[in-house]
Each structure stands twice: as structure tokens, then as C-alpha cells.
Amino acid sequence: MTSLLRPLAALLSGVAMLVLGTGLMFSTIGAQAGAAEFPVLVTGLIMSAYFGGFIYGTRACPRIIRRVGHIRAFAAMASIASTMPILHALWLNPVFWGLLRFVTGLCLVGLYIVVESWLNVVAQSHQRGKVFAAYMAVGGVAMAMGQTLILVGDSLGFVPFALASILFSFALLPITLTPVAEPQPTETPRIGLRELFSISPIGVVGAAASGLLSGAFYSLGHVFGQRVGMSEFNTVLFMAVTILGGAAFQWPVGHLSDSNDRRWVLLWVCVSGAAMATLGFYLAFRAELALIAVGAVYGGLTFTLYGLCVAHVNDLVDRSRVLHVTGGLLLLHGAGATVGPTLAGGLMDLLGPGSLLLYFAAVLGAMALTAWHYIRARPLNRGEPGQKADYVLMRESSPVVLQLDPRGDDSVMPEASRF
Numbered sequence: 365m366t367s368l369l370r371p372l373a374a375l376l377s378g379v380a381m382l383v384l385g386t387g388l389m390f391s392t393i394g395a396q397a398g399a400a401e402f403p404v405l406v407t408g409l410i411m412s413a414y415f416g417g418f419i420y421g422t423r424a425c426p427r428i429i430r431r432v433g434h435i436r437a438f439a440a441m442a443s444i445a446s447t448m449p450i451l452h453a454l455w456l457n458p459v460f461w462g463l464l465r466f467v468t469g470l471c472l473v474g475l476y477i478v479v480e481s482w483l484n485v486v487a488q489s490h491q492r493g494k495v496f497a498a499y500m501a502v503g504g505v506a507m508a509m510g511q512t513l514i515l516v517g518d519s520l521g522f523v524p525f526a527l528a529s530i531l532f533s534f535a536l537l538p539i540t541l542t543p544v545a546e547p548q549p550t551e552t553p554r555i556g557l558r559e560l561f562s563i564s565p566i567g568v569v570g571a572a573a574s575g576l577l578s579g580a581f582y583s584l585g586h587v588f589g590q591r592v593g594m595s596e597f598n599t600v601l602f603m604a605v606t607i608l609g610g611a612a613f614q615w616p617v618g619h620l621s622d623s624n625d626r627r628w629v630l631l632w633v634c635v636s637g638a639a640m641a642t643l644g645f646y647l648a649f650r651a652e653l654a655l656i657a658v659g660a661v662y663g664g665l666t667f668t669l670y671g672l673c674v675a676h677v678n679d680l681v682d683r684s685r686v687l688h689v690t691g692g693l694l695l696l697h698g699a700g701a702t703v704g705p706t707l708a709g710g711l712m713d714l715l716g717p718g719s720l721l722l723y724f725a726a727v728l729g730a731m732a733l734t735a736w737h738y739i740r741a742r743p744l745n746r747g748e749p750g751q752k753a754d755y756v757l758m759r760e761s762s763p764v765v766l767q768l769d770p771r772g773d774d775s776v777m778p779e780a781s782r783f
Contacts, residue, residue, distance in 0.1 A: 442471075444467065557692070580709075588721075613665060614671070
């Protein structure tokens with residue numbers, strides 16, 4: 365175990381800095397686009413470009429890595445990623461920013477692919493569950509903390525961009541100075557959407573819905589707070605508390621789904637989340653502190669949606685196919701995150717800034733109706749006690765990290781993945 369700690373600490377500290385920079389950039393672009401009075405639809409399109417680059421990168425970056433190797437690819441993409449925040453500060457133009465966000469998404473997914481490949485080299489088979497959980501937890505907490513860094517210096521000036529660039533650059537130090545064997549490039553297994561839908565319609569629709577929700581939240585949450593009149597501090601607090609609420613609810617929701625029909629848990633998560641979003645819409649212009657508290661509960665519910673969908677689909681397939689189906693769900697989640705900011709931004713322009721919460725309620729309501737329909741139409745044929753896969757924390761990442769998911773490895777004890 366001691367031999368694992370040093371490289372694992374280096375890789376996770378590098379990931380934490382990358383995610384801190386990413387979270388800071390989401391808040392900074394939202395704040396500065398709002399101050400520049402960009403239409404919210406335009407801001408949504410800018411943010412969608414990031415997720416579009418992320419999705420494109422899952423296909424393009426492995427080819428680059430196979431051509432030049434992990435180390436050279438990592439150095440090139442890290443160099444480009446660290447320049448992107450500075451370029452944002454040079455020219456306040458929505459088309460230019462959209463291009464920069466696309467390149468940023470592409471580079472960051474390439475960096476995640478390399479780091480996650482190294483994690484697969486470092487972690488032995490019996491350690492994968494713990495490494496996987498640590499990686500997901502570090503990313504989630506760092507994303508919440510990244511939102512607060514916008515309070516350092518002038519949020520509408522150069523400082524946030526410079527700080528994000530510094531974080532991206534500092535992420536290289538612990539990773540590049542730690543000797544880790546270069547992994548062999550691998551092909552990411554894929555599965556057709558039609559086949560995935562035949563396995564679990566609820567899983568397919570839920571993965572896309574979770575992307576629609578998280579993409580819009582990360583991209584437009586700061587704009588929402590700004591436009592409904594929240595103070596800068598309370599806007600940041602709202603974002604951070606909502607994300608941390610998602611982390612806090614992972615264990616109780618996951619434990620509940622492990623011991624009950626996961627589809628019903630997913631249904632009630634959607635219904636409760638829609639109720640919280642509707643309540644938040646009522647509170648948006650009335651009570652900031654109450655809205656922040658509602659945000660914590662809303663995040664606690666909706667940030668478990670993707671993990672519930674992945675666990676439900678894994679209940680229905682053999683372990684040999686876990687990597688295939690989870691990779692397909694990750695792609696659907698990313699597609700939803702790409703579309704979500706644009707849809708939500710258009711709605712906010714049409715109905716006002718508070719309608720972001722109505723967007724959340726509508727997506728969750730549609731997901732609840734979908735789950736209700738398929739629960740009635742399809743009796744559960746697997747996933748009874750003793751046959752179910754464990755629930756584990758899931759978040760946006762590259763498909764490479766799925767190789768660490770202990771549900772796909774018979775040699776890993778199930779308890780390793782539980783929260």
C-alpha cells in the first residue's frame with residue numbers, strides 16, 4: 365500500500381488543481397458574460413462549446429496519444445490548456461470565447477485520459493475500488509471549491525483568469541515529477557445506442573437527463589444568481605453548497621438504492637428534485653438564504669441521478685459488459701451536458717433568469733414520467749437482492765477511468781466500492 369501512496373497522492377493532487385481551475389473558469393465566464401450583458405442564450409452556447417470539446421476529445425485525444433505517447437501528449441495539451449484562460453482575458457468576444465471553451469474541453473479530456481491511464485497502472489486490482497472512490501471524491505470536492513476562488517481579487521477583472529491558468533500549470537508539477545510507468549494505449553469499448561436502450565430505457569434517458577441538468581447548472585448557475593439579484597458571495601455559496609450537497613447525499617441515496625428497487629429510488633429522486641427546483645423558483649427573488657438551503661437539497665438529490673442510472677444498467681448486464689455500457693452512458697451524459705446550457709439559456713432569455721429552476725423542474729419531471737412508464741411496462745428481471753451491482757459515486761470524466769470501476773472486475777470485492 366505504501367508504494368501506492370506517493371504516485372496516487374501526486375496524481376490526485378494534480379487532478380484537484382485541474383478541477384479547481386475548471387470550476388473557477390465556469391464561475392468566471394458566467395460572471396463576466398453577465399457583466400458584459402451577453403444574452404443568456406449566448407452564454408449557454410459558449411458553455412456548451414466546452415462540453416462539445418470534451419465529447420470530441422474522447423475520440424480525438426486517444427488517437428493523439430497513440431501517435432506521440434502519453435508523456436508528449438500530456439505536455440502538449442497541458443501547455444495549451446494553461447494558455448486558454450489568459451486568452452479569454454485578452455478579448456471579450458462570444459465567438460472567440462466559444463472557440464476557446466471548445467479547445468479547453470478537448471485539452472482537459474486529454475489530460476484526464478492520461479492521468480486516468482496512469483491511475484490504472486498505479487492501482488492493483490484489489491485497490492481499484494478505493495482508488496476509484498478517492499478519484500471521484502477529490503474531483504467532486506475540488507469542483508465545489510473552485511467556485512469559491514472567484515472571490516479572490518476582482519471577479520470581473522484579470523485575476524480569475526490568471527489564477528485558473530496558474531492552477532492548470534501547477535497541476536503539472538506533482539504529475540510530471542512523479543515517476544510512473546507509461547501505460548499502453550487501449551481502445552475504449554463502445555456500445556450502440558439502440559442496444560443500450562434495449563437494455564435499459566430508464567438508464568439511457570436518465571444519463572442524458574443528468575447531463576442536461578449538470579451542464580446547465582455548472583454553466584449558468586452563476587449567471588442565475590447574478591441575474592436574480594444575489595450578492596457575489598451568496599451566488600458562490602449557492603453553487604458550492606449545491607455541489608457539496610450532491611457529495612453528501614451519495615451514501616444515503618446509494619445505500620437506499622442498493623437495498624430497494626433502484627428504479628423507484630430514481631423516480632422519487634426525480635420527483636423530489638423537481639419539487640425542490642420549483643420551491644427554489646418561488647424563493648429566487650424572495651429569500652437568498654432559504655434558496656441556498658434548498659440548493660443543497662436539490663444538489664443532493666440530482667447529483668445522484670447519473671450514478672443511479674449507471675448502477676441500474678449494471679444490474680441488468682454481466683460484469684464482462686460493464687465497461688461497454690458505462691462508457692455508453694457517459695457519452696449520453698456528455699451529450700446532454702453539451703445541449704443543456706443552450707436549452708436553459710434560451711429559456712432564461714425567454715422567461716427570465718429564474719426560469720433556470722423551472723428548466724430543472726421540467727427535466728426532472730419528464731424523467732420521473734419516463735421512469736414511471738417503464739416501471740409499469742417492464743417488470744424487473746434482474747437486480748434482486750444478491751444480484752445487484754453496488755452503487756458508486758459517478759461524475760463527468762473520460763471513459764478511461766471506467767476501467768477502475770470495481771463493478772467490472774470480478775477480482776474486486778464489492779465492499780470496496782461502497783460508500
